[in-house]
Amino acid sequence: MGARPFLALNVTALPPKLPHAISSEILRGGAEKSREAGVVIAGGHTITDEEPKYGLVVVGFADIETMMTKSGARAGDMLVLSKPLGFGTTTTAIKQQKATPEEIDEVVGWMRRLNKTASELALEFGVRGATDITGFSLLGHAYEMAETSGVGLRFSMDKIPFISCARKYAESWTFPGGSSDNRLYFEKHVTFDESIDEENQMLLFDAQTSGGLLLSVPAEKLDALLARAEELNQPLWHVGEVVAGEGIQVDV
DSSP: OOOEEEEEEEEEEEOTTSOHHHHHHHHHHHHHHHHHTTOEEEEEEEEEOSSOEEEEEEEEEOOTTTOOBGGGOOTTOEEEESSOBOHHHHHHHHHTTOOOHHHHHHHHHHHHSOSHHHHHHHHHTTOOEEEEOSTTHHHHHHHHHHHHHTOEEEEEGGGSOBOTTHHHHHHTTOOOHHHHHHHHHHGGGEEEOTTSOHHHHHHHSOOOSSOOEEEEEOGGGHHHHHHHHHHTTOOOEEEEEEESSSSEEEEO
């Protein structure tokens, strides 16, 4: 939404037998990313659980006059994505001990990347429609934007970025359960070009962890936004457009 984070609280559930060295690394990693985001960790709450869990509750400030919402997309806007896709299938491959060290480094590197710069750029260029791409997949979160904005969205498959091993694990059907749930729930709102195969369709329903932002950018500001992003070393991909109507169309 373009809010500026201010403070955060650690929320942890850790197994009693988890080595302290691992617990410390989890908390250190959270502290490092919070510092990078300009956030103060002001405390938190910890309980014991056999399955480790870690997260942050964040408090921030948003300007109501300029903040971005899912309902801010307008017909004629261009769709821009700030991270590639394929995190869900790749992290599932990691859990199944299929992924190579290079593939692990690639997906972890993207997931560690903050959305801070992309969000600040969007505000600078007057973007009013945005959502993050996380557990409901690109198409799930995109449909939420389309529905609340009263518009349709059109994506170009050949413009959508994927991490290097995404297709490989899609072909072996190494998807988390949430990806199939996404397809079952959202596919009635999506029309695919008949040439797009099932693996590529599933990658657009793939549940992401720490995914990027989908921005609805006024068409006249697109070129300037992309140029400024390149100056700041912020990846952005022009992946589609907002159209009159409803639902989602995916072309080749």
